Amino acid sequence: MPSPQPDSQPLVVTGIGVASGLGHGKDAFRAGLFEGRGVFAPLARPGRQRDDGSPEFFGVEMPDPPAILPRRVERTAGLSGRAAVAVLDEAWREAGLDRIVPERIGLVVGGSNLMAREQFLSLRDYAERLDFLPPRHGHVFLDTDICGLCASQFPIRGFAHTIGAASASGAAAIVAAVEAVRSGRVDACIALGALQDVSALDLQGFRALGALGAGPVCRPMDTGHGGFLYGEACAALVVTRPEHAGSTVYGRVLGTGFCTDGSRGPEPNSDGQVRAAQDALAAAGLTTADIDYVNGHATGTPSGDDAELETLRRLGLGHARVNATKSIIGHGLSAAGTIEAAAVLIQMREGLLHPTLHLEAPLDEAFRWVRGAAQEHRVRHALKLSFGFGGSNVALVFGTPEEETA
Amino acid sequence: MDSDRIAEIIIAEIRSTVPELEAQPITRADSMTDLGVDSIERSEIILATLEAIGLKVPMVQLHGPRNIGELADLLHAKSAA
Numbered sequence: 001m002p003s004p005q006p007d008s009q010p011l012v013v014t015g016i017g018v019a020s021g022l023g024h025g026k027d028a029f030r031a032g033l034f035e036g037r038g039v040f041a042p043l044a045r046p047g048r049q050r051d052d053g054s055p056e057f058f059g060v061e062m063p064d065p066p067a068i069l070p071r072r073v074e075r076t077a078g079l080s081g082r083a084a085v086a087v088l089d090e091a092w093r094e095a096g097l098d099r100i101v102p103e104r105i106g107l108v109v110g111g112s113n114l115m116a117r118e119q120f121l122s123l124r125d126y127a128e129r130l131d132f133l134p135p136r137h138g139h140v141f142l143d144t145d146i147c148g149l150c151a152s153q154f155p156i157r158g159f160a161h162t163i164g165a166a167s168a169s170g171a172a173a174i175v176a177a178v179e180a181v182r183s184g185r186v187d188a189c190i191a192l193g194a195l196q197d198v199s200a201l202d203l204q205g206f207r208a209l210g211a212l213g214a215g216p217v218c219r220p221m222d223t224g225h226g227g228f229l230y231g232e233a234c235a236a237l238v239v240t241r242p243e244h245a246g247s248t249v250y251g252r253v254l255g256t257g258f259c260t261d262g263s264r265g266p267e268p269n270s271d272g273q274v275r276a277a278q279d280a281l282a283a284a285g286l287t288t289a290d291i292d293y294v295n296g297h298a299t300g301t302p303s304g305d306d307a308e309l310e311t312l313r314r315l316g317l318g319h320a321r322v323n324a325t326k327s328i329i330g331h332g333l334s335a336a337g338t339i340e341a342a343a344v345l346i347q348m349r350e351g352l353l354h355p356t357l358h359l360e361a362p363l364d365e366a367f368r369w370v371r372g373a374a375q376e377h378r379v380r381h382a383l384k385l386s387f388g389f390g391g392s393n394v395a396l397v398f399g400t401p402e403e404e405t406a
Numbered sequence: 407m408d409s410d411r412i413a414e415i416i417i418a419e420i421r422s423t424v425p426e427l428e429a430q431p432i433t434r435a436d437s438m439t440d441l442g443v444d445s446i447e448r449s450e451i452i453l454a455t456l457e458a459i460g461l462k463v464p465m466v467q468l469h470g471p472r473n474i475g476e477l478a479d480l481l482h483a484k485s486a487a
Binding site: 070071072075129131132133134135136 | 423424425426446447449450453454456457462
């Protein structure tokens with residue numbers, strides 16, 4: 001349900017940390033997005049290929065996360081945990097969270113079944129010697145180990161939990177963080193889209209569903225689209241009331257919408273997507289006419305792109321600029337909604353929109369796609385869409401740090 | 407394999423589990439608790455040692471030793487049994 005009244009004092013995003021195939025940190029992210037750097041390649045991390053002569057899985061893998069943890073902790077943390085600590089460290093410092101008492105800081109980690117690749121490798125490595133499985137496996141296989149790891153390294157003492165909504169998990173984490181701050185439960189809440197560390201088993205499942213693209217090019221919203229490509233990603237956004245913000249405010253969270261549409265599997269549902277967007281707009285006290293930029297879910301799957309275009313048409317967003325971050329960094333699954341929200345806020349701040357890579361023959365020429373090169377654009381109100389298998393639809397409306405008069 | 411060799415394996419596993427102890431002298435007389443090894447790390451170290459010496463015994467049978475030397479003696483006795 002939308003809020004009955006627009007929030008008189010919208011919350012703000014005051015710290016961002018990002019990790020993707022473009023590198024670690026916002027500088028690498030910003031440069032790679034605006035340049036439209038191509039980073040897709042055959043996946044090379046152990047446990048990511050079938051190794052039986054079948055076609056390789058393509059996607060994007062990130063450089064090793066920076067070593068922030070003490071070494072005895074570092075060796076117990078998987079890739080998802082180390083990436084989470086890296087983005088949290090970046091966002092924490094920027095937001096100046098040391099100023100806020102630990103009991104007033106919360107953490108919502110978006111994603112479920114996050115560390116599947118490491119479980120896949122453990123099963124392979126210990127199948128014949130299960131008696132010697134390291135005891136730590138009994139707690140690190142849980143997604144909530146990322147919550148525990150983060151709260152053991154940073155003074156977060158309000159709450160820390162996960163939220164799952166498939167590929168909308170990262171956006172759902174932002175919704176949960178906003179609700180936690182708005183309700184007064186905490187003064188600052190970190191929404192962290194965790195790295196979904198997929199195994200060859202998961203990738204084969206996506207391939208069998210017909211959702212995964214083949215080859216090194218992902219073409220969201222293009223007639224040549226053939227499925228999504230996986231991309232390792234992780235991002236953290238710090239949400240606070242304006243009075244608790246640090247020195248950098250990226251933007252205001254004006255409204256959120258999060259609904260389920262009754263789909264069980266991967267099938268998209270435009271009705272649910274439209275409803276989520278309308279809820280977010282109503283909460284923001286805005287109409288689609290006020291939206292001047294849309295960051296699509298835009299995965300590159302034929303059915304997903306078609307349903308989303310129908311949604312954009314029904315909402316009447318033909319006037320807004322539209323781009324697809326997944327064309328550059330791939331599909332971060334659990335992290336997608338968070339890192340793409342980070343992309344929205346960074347583009348808004350820079351007054352520059354990144355290109356949609358490989359968008360040569362748009363499915364619908366009537367939309368104002370950002371193609372070719374980065375384009376200057378003053379964004380006042382942005383709509384971020386994020387959808388997940390199992391019928392989850394999330395929409396987020398962001399505004400500039402200060403309300404602008406038209 | 408004698409008890410001293412088992413103690414060497416335990417010490418090597420301690421250093422790999424807690425890299426912060428890499429440069430610290432560790433002898434049979436030291437206890438893992440005094441070295442700051444926590445309980446999960448201790449279990450990991452003992453399991454890795456058991457695998458290295460090819461011994462399968464329930465962890466509950468390995469309570470009691472007060473230092474690395476006593477643990478090595480106990481593992482030596484179990485492997486000789």
